[in-house]
Amino acid sequence: NDWTKERQFHSLQSIIELDQKYIIVGDTCEIKYGDALPADGIVVQSNDLKVDESSLTGESDLIKKYESKDPFLLSC
Numbered sequence: 001n002d003w004t005k006e007r008q009f010h011s012l013q014s015i016i017e018l019d020q021k022y023i024i025v026g027d028t029c030e031i032k033y034g035d036a037l038p039a040d041g042i043v044v045q046s047n048d049l050k051v052d053e054s055s056l057t058g059e060s061d062l063i064k065k066y067e068s069k070d071p072f073l074l075s076c
Helices: 002-012
Strands: 049-051 063-065
Touching: none
Parallel strands: none
Antiparallel strands: 049 063
């Protein structure tokens, strides 16, 4: 019935926590303050996201990331 199908659909949409070594192409990751980026990626949605890219660029300032402008995230 529809109730069962809807319940199954919502369970598929739930957040799953797993070890970084199991992340594959196409996965969506929620990044919180202080997290190290598990892989290179693209910002889908953010709220005042700032990233430390000093190991890549040598610049010590945090870099703001936006969905529309410079959405690329690089892991270290």
